[in-house]
Amino acid sequence: MGLLSRPTNTRKMVASLVPVAQMIVDILHAKSGKTLTSLSLSQDATVIDVKKAYKKIRGKSLKDDQKLKDIGLSKDGQLYFKDLGPQVGWTTVFLTEYAGPLVIYLCFYARPAIIYGVVDEPKAEVVNIACGCWTFHYAKRLLETMFVHRFSHTTMPILNIFKNSIYYWGFAAFVAYFINHPLYTPPAFGDAQVYGGLAGFVLCELGNFSVHIALRNLRPPGTKERRIPFPTSNPLTGLFSLVSCPNYTYEFGSWLSFSIMTQSLPALVFTIAGFYQMAVWARGKHRNYVKEFKNYPRRRMPILPFLL
Amino acid sequence: MSSEKAKSGFNLTVSSGYLILYNLAQAAGWTLLAVAAGIHLIEHGTVGLYDKGHFLLNVFQTLALLEIIHPLLGLVKTGVFLTGFQVASRLFITWGIVYSVPEVQSKVGVPLFMFAWTLTEIIRYSYYIFAQVKSIPYVLQWCRYTFFIVLYPIGVSGELLSTYFALPYIKKTALYSVAMPNPANMSFSYYHICVMVMLLYIPIFPQLYMHMFAQRRKIIGGVQKKVV
Numbered sequence: 001m002g003l004l005s006r007p008t009n010t011r012k013m014v015a016s017l018v019p020v021a022q023m024i025v026d027i028l029h030a031k032s033g034k035t036l037t038s039l040s041l042s043q044d045a046t047v048i049d050v051k052k053a054y055k056k057i058r059g060k061s062l063k064d065d066q067k068l069k070d071i072g073l074s075k076d077g078q079l080y081f082k083d084l085g086p087q088v089g090w091t092t093v094f095l096t097e098y099a100g101p102l103v104i105y106l107c108f109y110a111r112p113a114i115i116y117g118v119v120d121e122p123k124a125e126v127v128n129i130a131c132g133c134w135t136f137h138y139a140k141r142l143l144e145t146m147f148v149h150r151f152s153h154t155t156m157p158i159l160n161i162f163k164n165s166i167y168y169w170g171f172a173a174f175v176a177y178f179i180n181h182p183l184y185t186p187p188a189f190g191d192a193q194v195y196g197g198l199a200g201f202v203l204c205e206l207g208n209f210s211v212h213i214a215l216r217n218l219r220p221p222g223t224k225e226r227r228i229p230f231p232t233s234n235p236l237t238g239l240f241s242l243v244s245c246p247n248y249t250y251e252f253g254s255w256l257s258f259s260i261m262t263q264s265l266p267a268l269v270f271t272i273a274g275f276y277q278m279a280v281w282a283r284g285k286h287r288n289y290v291k292e293f294k295n296y297p298r299r300r301m302p303i304l305p306f307l308l
Numbered sequence: 309m310s311s312e313k314a315k316s317g318f319n320l321t322v323s324s325g326y327l328i329l330y331n332l333a334q335a336a337g338w339t340l341l342a343v344a345a346g347i348h349l350i351e352h353g354t355v356g357l358y359d360k361g362h363f364l365l366n367v368f369q370t371l372a373l374l375e376i377i378h379p380l381l382g383l384v385k386t387g388v389f390l391t392g393f394q395v396a397s398r399l400f401i402t403w404g405i406v407y408s409v410p411e412v413q414s415k416v417g418v419p420l421f422m423f424a425w426t427l428t429e430i431i432r433y434s435y436y437i438f439a440q441v442k443s444i445p446y447v448l449q450w451c452r453y454t455f456f457i458v459l460y461p462i463g464v465s466g467e468l469l470s471t472y473f474a475l476p477y478i479k480k481t482a483l484y485s486v487a488m489p490n491p492a493n494m495s496f497s498y499y500h501i502c503v504m505v506m507l508l509y510i511p512i513f514p515q516l517y518m519h520m521f522a523q524r525r526k527i528i529g530g531v532q533k534k535v536v
Binding site for chain 1: 488489490491492493494495
C-alpha cells in the first residue's frame with residue numbers, strides 16, 4: 001500500500017479542532033491521486049499504524065455467502081471493489097493440470113520410435129507397475145476434483161493455469177522419459193524394493209483419499225464454512241492429530257515410495273520439488289487454522305509430524 | 309546506547325577496511341592481467357594469449373565468489389541473486405568452457421571477453437575502492453557507467469563465441485555427461501546445458517543491458533540535473 005501525506009490549508013483548520021497530539025492524514029490513490037479517506041492519527045504514529053487504521057476503515061474481504069445485514073449494511077452503504085484480474089475456476093485449472101500428466105506419461109509408456117528410436121527390448125515388470133501407479137494417481141486426482149473436493153475459493157488468476165501446467169506437464173515428461181527409457185535399469189534390490197515401494201505408494205494413496213473425504217465431510221454441502229479437522233473413524237485419518245495437512249504428508253509419501261520403487265532420480269527430484277511446494281502451502285494453511293481457531297490443537301505441525 | 313554506537317562504528321571500519329583490501333586486490337589482479345595481456349598482444353598477437361593470462365584470470369575470477377558472500381554477511385547492499393548470477397556466468401565461461409575445452413583457448417572468443425572483462429573489472433573495482441571512502445572521482449563514475457555500452461556487447465560476444473566453438477568438442481567427448489544406462493536412471497548432457505545457457509542470453513542480455521542504461525541515467529543524468 002502506498003501512502004502519501006499532503007498537508008493542506010483546510011486540513012490545518014480541521015487539525016486545530018482535534019486534540020493537540022493528533023493529526024489528520026489524507027490517504028490518496030497512488031495512480032489517480034483521488035482522496036480515498038482521511039485518518040485521524042497520533043503524531044507519534046508509525047507507517048504501520050497508518051496501514052492498520054486504513055485497514056480498519058476498509059474492512060476485510062467478504063465471502064460469497066455473507067448476508068448484507070450481517071456486515072452492517074442495514075440501510076444504504078458503500079463497499080470497496082478490488083479488481084483481481086482475469087479469473088478462472090479452480091475445477092478448470094485442476095482438470096487441465098492433471099489430464100496433461102496422464103496423457104504425457106502414457107505417450108512415453110508406449111515408447112514411440114520418434115523419441116526412443118525403434119526398440120525391441122521388453123519392459124521390466126516395474127515399468128508396467130509404475131505406469132499403473134502413475135495412471136491411478138492422476139485418474140484419482142481428476143475424479144476427486146470432479147466429485148470430492150469442495151473449494152473454499154471459486155476462482156484463481158488465469159496466469160496460474162499456465163504456471164501450474166508447465167510444472168505438472170514438464171515434470172511428467174521428465175519422469176516418464178527416463179522410467180520408460182529402453183536402457184532403464186531395474187531396482188538394485190529387486191522384488192523387495194519394487195513391492196515395498198508399491199505397498200508404501202498404495203497405503204499413501206489410500207491415506208490421501210481418506211483425508212480428502214474427511215475434509216469434504218467437514219464442510220457442509222453448498223457452504224464455505226471452515227472448521228478444525230479431526231481424525232474420523234477411518235484410522236488413516238489419524239494423522240490429523242499430528243499435522244494440519246495430512247493429505248500433503250500422504251502425497252509426499254506416495255511420491256517418495258514411487259521414487260524408491262522405480263529407483264529413479266527424476267522421480268526423486270519431482271518428489272522434492274512437490275514437497276517444497278506443499279510445505280509452503282501447509283505452513284500457510286496451518287497459520288490460518290491457528291489464527292482462526294483459538295482452540296486449535298497445539299501439538300500439530302504443518303506437514304511433517306514433530307518436525308515441520 | 310553509546311557503547312552500541314561505538315560497536316557499530318568499530319564494525320563499520322573493520323568491514324570497510326576489508327572491502328577496500330578486497331577491491332584493491334581485485335583491481336590489482338585485473339590490472340596485472342591487462343598489462344600482461346597487453347604486452348603479449350603487442351609482441352605476439354592473440355596466439356598464446358590464454359596461456360599467458362589464464363592463471364591470473366582463473367584466480368581473480370574465482371575469487372569473485374566472495375562477492376556472493378558479501379551481501380549475505382551484510383557487508384554490501386547489492387542483491388545476492390543478481391551477483392550470484394553474474395559470478396556464475398563468469399565461472400561457467402572460465403572453468404566450464406575455456407579451461408575444460410583447450411581447443412577453444414586459441415579461438416577469437418577468448419581475447420574478446422578478456423579485453424572486455426579486464427577493462428570492466430579494473431574500473432568497477434577502482435570505483436568500489438573510492439566508494440568506500442565516499443569520494444568517487446567523476447571521471448571514474450563516468451567511465452563505469454559509459455564503457456559498458458561497448459564493453460558489455462564485446463564481452464557477451466566473446467562468451468557466446470567461446471561456448472559455440474566448444475560445442476562440437478563437448479559433444480564428441482561427452483564432456484561432464486552421464487549417459488543411460490546407470491543406476492540413478494537419469495542422464496545428464498553438458499552439451500544440452502551449454503546450448504540452454506546460450507539460449508538464456510537472448511532474454512537476459514537485453515534486460516541487463518537496459519538495466520545498465522537505466523543506472524546510467526540515474527547516476528550520471530542525476531548529476532547533470534543538479535548542475536542545471
